[in-house]
Amino acid sequence: MKPDVWCARSKACAVIDPVFDLDPASGHTSCRPVELIPSFVRERGLRLDWILDTHIHHDHISGASELRRLLGGAIAIGDRVGEVANAIADVYGLEPRFGTLDRFDRFLADREELPLGDFTIKVLATPGHTFDHLSFVVGDAVFTGDTLFMPDSGTARCDFHRGNAGALIQSIKHILDRADDVDLFACHDYGAGGRRVPAWQSTVGA
Template sequence: MTNPIVQPFWDKPTGSWQYVFHDPETMKGAIVDPVLDFDPLAAATGFSNAHRILEYIRAERIEVEWILDTHPHADHFSAAPYLADILNAPRGIGEKVRKVQALWKEIYHLPDFPTDGSQWDRLFADGDQFMVGNLPVKVMFSPGHTLASVTYVCGNAAFVHDTLMMPDVGSSRADFPGGSSAALYHTIQRIFALPENTRLFIGHDYAPDGREEQCEATVAEHKAQNKHFKDNPSEAEYREVRDARDATLGLPERMLAALQINIRGGRLPEPEADDRSYLKIPLNYFESRA
């Protein structure tokens, strides 16, 4: 079976990984979790990440068939709509995004906001399959970090988003609204049931101890080395560690801006009479963790 060629793209301000993978036989590919630049101090958006991706796919002559979100991100804006408009490619996300939309609709008090997932072209269910060139891509529902997270498995590559970090860091946080360390434990067990040589491509890396940024490790490497799983913890043991760690973490700097963009599929709010879009910040909904 042919395996995809995977090209990662690093966004240093948010510690985020974006990916392009393609079928080397047909040169058809997909983009996963592209980042729209956002300066939180100036409230300015930009396209440098998206343009790096466009330069790569044009240089390699890749025909993009899908632009895929793994979940609505809390730490960066999605550039999926921007790239979709340029590449004329459909956008997909997991079907449980509707639950995330409903949750954040209440947090932001958006009474007229539609929570039917219509901001994407396709909502994937667990077990759904679609093609990128001649390569089948299987969708795995992967809750825990969010209610809506999915993993995309293509050949020996799996895009596992914010479930696992690199082995020396462990796993991703599960304390956002709708998150669950119990669900995350079971999601990771399901990911570990993939073939041992499956390359797991993560959503973030913060490069501890000054090492170089990294984005992949195999299932076998995670089982042997992952900080949170190498000793094969029970669900209760894992949850104790994960929940204790999450209780010490502040909210992501861009979260309250990012979620109201990403529940819209990455679109900015409709411009007001002055042709400018505005964000809402829900004061005192979250407790300070300073």
């Protein structure tokens, strides 16, 4: 299965976790990854219905607003994002929530369902890495965000913004409590074993 989330009949599509590049050394960001998405969408005649953020934190810089400006669509994120924003605000001395609420169109709760043409996107709360973290289930695939990386890279850290290792373990169990052939799409691959070309797809069995 390809990591494409779109309906061939209605042409409705979703984009999960469009993010800016960040150079940690300089602090500079680039919106180049987001600028590559419109050509993919337009070449296939798709209509962007949903822009889904699995989570946020200080170096996970969402490009959702820029993508909405380019293609339209509604931005959705977990309904606990305000708590994460408050935790970040505490660290950096910012206003509580610092404008978080007005940049999202919809806040999602666990087990909520979003229509996407002939498909349904099912929301799966997977806290641990951050406590607002969501995974998205589409057909026989789970988009795991940072809850699980490629199998040989493990999981995301859970030591900031009130992350919780115990919660992360429970979230991973929720994901792995599926058939071995269910596809998992991960946000990160750190090239374990010298793998040079990033991988993004594994399975529950793997």
